[in-house]
Amino acid sequence: MNAVSNFVTDGPQKVLLADTYVSEHNPRATEDVDEDSIQELAQTIIASGLIQNLCGLIDADGKIGIVAGRRRWLALQIAVKERADLEQIDVRVTDDLQTARSWALLENTQRVDMDIVDKIRAYAGSKERGLTVAQIAKAYCDTEQDVYRFIALGNLPSPVLEALKVGDISFSDAKAFTICDDEEKVLKVLDQAINGYGWSSYQIKRALNDDKLDANCRSMNFVGLEAYKGAGGTLTTNLFDEDATVDNPELLDELFEARLSSKAEALRVELRFAWVETIADNYATTHDLTRNGTYSALSKVPGVLTDDQQARYDELKDTQWWNLEDDEKADKEALKEILEGDYSEEQRALSGIVVYVTSRGDVSSVIGLVKAEDRQKAVDAGFLKSDEVLAAERAAKEAAEAQAKVDAKSPFANSFIEDMTAIRLAAFQTALLRKPELVLDLLAFGLSRGSTWGTETMAVRFDVQRNKPQGEDENFGLHPDLGGQRSDEIEIEFDANTMHETFEAFVAKGKKSRNATITSWFARAFKTQEQDFMSYIADKSGANMREVWTPTAANCFKRHKGWQLDDLFLMLLNRDKTDEQYKAFVKLKKGKKDETIHDLFHDVDVQAVYKVTPEQKARECPIFCV
Numbered sequence: 087m088n089a090v091s092n093f094v095t096d097g098p099q100k101v102l103l104a105d106t107y108v109s110e111h112n113p114r115a116t117e118d119v120d121e122d123s124i125q126e127l128a129q130t131i132i133a134s135g136l137i138q139n140l141c142g143l144i145d146a147d148g149k150i151g152i153v154a155g156r157r158r159w160l161a162l163q164i165a166v167k168e169r170a171d172l173e174q175i176d177v178r179v180t181d182d183l184q185t186a187r188s189w190a191l192l193e194n195t196q197r198v199d200m201d202i203v204d205k206i207r208a209y210a211g212s213k214e215r216g217l218t219v220a221q222i223a224k225a226y227c228d229t230e231q232d233v234y235r236f237i238a239l240g241n242l243p244s245p246v247l248e249a250l251k252v253g254d255i256s257f258s259d260a261k262a263f264t265i266c267d268d269e270e271k272v273l274k275v276l277d278q279a280i281n282g283y284g285w286s287s288y289q290i291k292r293a294l295n296d297d298k299l300d301a302n303c304r305s306m307n308f309v310g311l312e313a314y315k316g317a318g319g320t321l322t323t324n325l326f327d328e329d330a331t332v333d334n335p336e337l338l339d340e341l342f343e344a345r346l347s348s349k350a351e352a353l354r355v356e357l358r359f360a361w362v363e364t365i366a367d368n369y370a371t372t373h374d375l376t377r378n379g380t381y382s383a384l385s386k387v388p389g390v391l392t393d394d395q396q397a398r399y400d401e402l403k404d405t406q407w408w409n410l411e412d413d414e415k416a417d418k419e420a421l422k423e424i425l426e427g428d429y430s431e432e433q434r435a436l437s438g439i440v441v442y443v444t445s446r447g448d449v450s451s452v453i454g455l456v457k458a459e460d461r462q463k464a465v466d467a468g469f470l471k472s473d474e475v476l477a478a479e480r481a482a483k484e485a486a487e488a489q490a491k492v493d494a495k496s497p498f499a500n501s502f503i504e505d506m507t508a509i510r511l512a513a514f515q516t517a518l519l520r521k522p523e524l525v526l527d528l529l530a531f532g533l534s535r536g537s538t539w540g541t542e543t544m545a546v547r548f549d550v551q552r553n554k555p556q557g558e559d560e561n562f563g564l565h566p567d568l569g570g571q572r573s574d575e576i577e578i579e580f581d582a583n584t585m586h587e588t589f590e591a592f593v594a595k596g597k598k599s600r601n602a603t604i605t606s607w608f609a610r611a612f613k614t615q616e617q618d619f620m621s622y623i624a625d626k627s628g629a630n631m632r633e634v635w636t637p638t639a640a641n642c643f644k645r646h647k648g649w650q651l652d653d654l655f656l657m658l659l660n661r662d663k664t665d666e667q668y669k670a671f672v673k674l675k676k677g678k679k680d681e682t683i684h685d686l687f688h689d690v691d692v693q694a695v696y697k698v699t700p701e702q703k704a705r706e707c708p709i710f711c712v
Contacts, residue, residue, distance in 0.1 A: 098177065098178050099179050100175070101176075103173055105150055106140070106149065106150045106152055106175075107150075108151070108156050109142065109143055111186055112151075112153050113190055123157070127158065128165045130212060130221070130222065131172070132169055133212055134211055139178055140159060140176075140178070141177065141189040142186075143179075144181045150177055153189055154189050154192075202251075203250055206247065209222055210236070210241070231325075239261070255276070259285075259287050261326040262288075262291045262294070263275070263294070264324055265331075266294040278293065298322070299331060299338070300330075300331060300332070301330035301331060301332055304443060304444070304445050305443075306447070307446060308346070309338060309342055314337070318337065319334045319337050320334065342443075350363075350441040359434050359439050361457075362439045363438065364440075368445045370440065375452055380457075380458060381440070381456060381458070382470055384433050385454075386428055387427045387433070388425065389424040389425050389427040391421065395421055399421045402421070429453075429454055433469055436456055437453075437454050437460075439455070456469075456470065526600065527593050636687060636688075637684075643683045648676045648679055651676075652671065654683060655668060656668060658686060659696060
């Protein structure tokens with residue numbers, strides 16, 4: 087049979103396995119072979135068929151040299167002995183060496199991945215056909231944990247997988263659906279996620295688990311997972327993350343209440359108060375608990391320092407914390423604690439503690455509280471002020487505040503002060519009209535940021551436009567000797583107390599320096615305008631972004647989503663979605679897409695494979711490439 091006559095260039099064709107061989111152009115042609123992995127792959131092909139086609143180059147004799155798919159080709163030599171239908175296989179065929187090398191590059195250096203839904207179905211199908219998880223993992227060069235995960239995804243209702251395949255949901259969204267076995271609920275949430283809600287994977291989980299308690303909740307953090315499991319409690323987990331839900335919420339509530347009661351009573355005994363109560367809230371302050379009259383707060387009895395302690399405190403009290411040595415910090419804290427005082431035994435006999443659990447599961451409390459029914463006893467004992475005394479104190483405070491406002495009022499009307507200020511300014515401006523050189527000096531000085539916000543020399547303001555990307559990297563890929571100084575590189579030292587000296591030093595640099603400052607700052611004050619005017623200025627000035635910046639994976643492409651890189655690939659290379667190289671590109675993982683777009687700008691070998699033109703190489707910026 088003449089093999090050549092049956093082949094159409096660049097298309098997948100049925101080819102006799104006997105008419106194929108490993109081409110010298112296959113980048114892995116000389117690598118050692120792992121016989122065990124080939125055997126495992128052969129068993130997978132026997133069970134599931136050839137899932138991913140080979141790629142080949144027609145030689146002068148009509149045979150097909152395999153340039154991509156060497157391991158599959160070796161496994162086929164074994165599998166065909168048990169499956170006669172494998173004597174003919176699908177191969178993408180070309181007679182163009184450059185195209186063949188392009189396929190080899192894409193397959194062997196960038197590793198085009200199988201469509202994710204096809205991969206899910208392939209793993210699940212292999213399991214249904216009797217392959218063990220270990221066999222599937224070896225055959226697909228994957229971990230057993232990932233195999234378990236893909237099999238779980240394969241058990242999802244088919245509408246979920248179809249939504250993933252067409253892009254209605256993300257892979258993370260699909261993983262979220264594996265936490266629920268209720269197909270009716272899964273399909274309901276799927277519809278909500280697709281049609282208008284725009285839910286994230288976290289929100290999908292919340293919707294699927296709306297009737298379940300998160301295992302990382304406040305109650306579990308307080309009770310402890312070991313105590314919960316020791317009491318017979320269980321969790322529902324999933325294969326993709328550490329999220330879990332509580333199967334026995336009633337048991338957890340019982341354990342929570344019992345532990346909180348025990349902790350609260352132990353604290354009461356330790357602090358020697360008359361009573362203790364617990365509340366369900368996860369946060370409380372003295373103000374929260376006393377504002378409605380349920381409780382009143384006692385003040386501690388102030389402590390008294392000895393003469394030596396007082397001398398030490400006077401020595402330390404006005405020193406900033408960061409200027410103290412460790413022993414000085416300890417002394418200062420101990421002395422402050424003495425001054426703050428403590429509750430007397432008589433106060434403790436009338437008051438108690440309110441205990442609660444924080445959102446992190448920690449025990450916290452408010453102490454020294456008097457219940458409403460014990461308030462009069464505390465007043466009689468002199469621990470609390472009576473309602474009449476409190477009312478009188480409030481009235482005195484309000485009167486003092488009112489008098490302070492009267493005392494602070496200026497003897498002159500505000501409008502008069504403003505008028506005088508305006509006249510004084512007019513006098514200065516009139517004098518400056520006779521000193522044009524001084525005006526220019528003041529303008530340049532203000533532009534140099536020798537004067538700062540609040541002390542500007544001019545009422546005219548030209549804000550410096552941001553001319554570098556935001557991010558941790560200071561220059562973010564900008565060429566250090568191009569693009570002009572950025573605003574954070576040109577400030578000069580300035581002291582408001584010696585402004586006249588700073589100004590004189592600035593003037594002393596001469597007019598050339600002054601004029602250079604004016605030109606520099608007005609250039610940096612240029613703002614982005616409408617597109618036609620920007621094009622006009624670019625023509626007049628010769629502005630070109632590539633003169634000061636070249637996009638890289640680090641400074642540009644990693645900041646984009648995968649689908650944005652797909653569109654960018656089309657725009658940069660003037661391709662459409664039927665292009666074979668584009669089809670291969672969209673299947674790459676995000677990191678590989680970043681590297682590929684980066685290489686289109688920087689790697690001549692990759693540029694040759696993708697046939698990048700000089701005009702495409704010179705393009706300024708990805709967002710301006712259309």
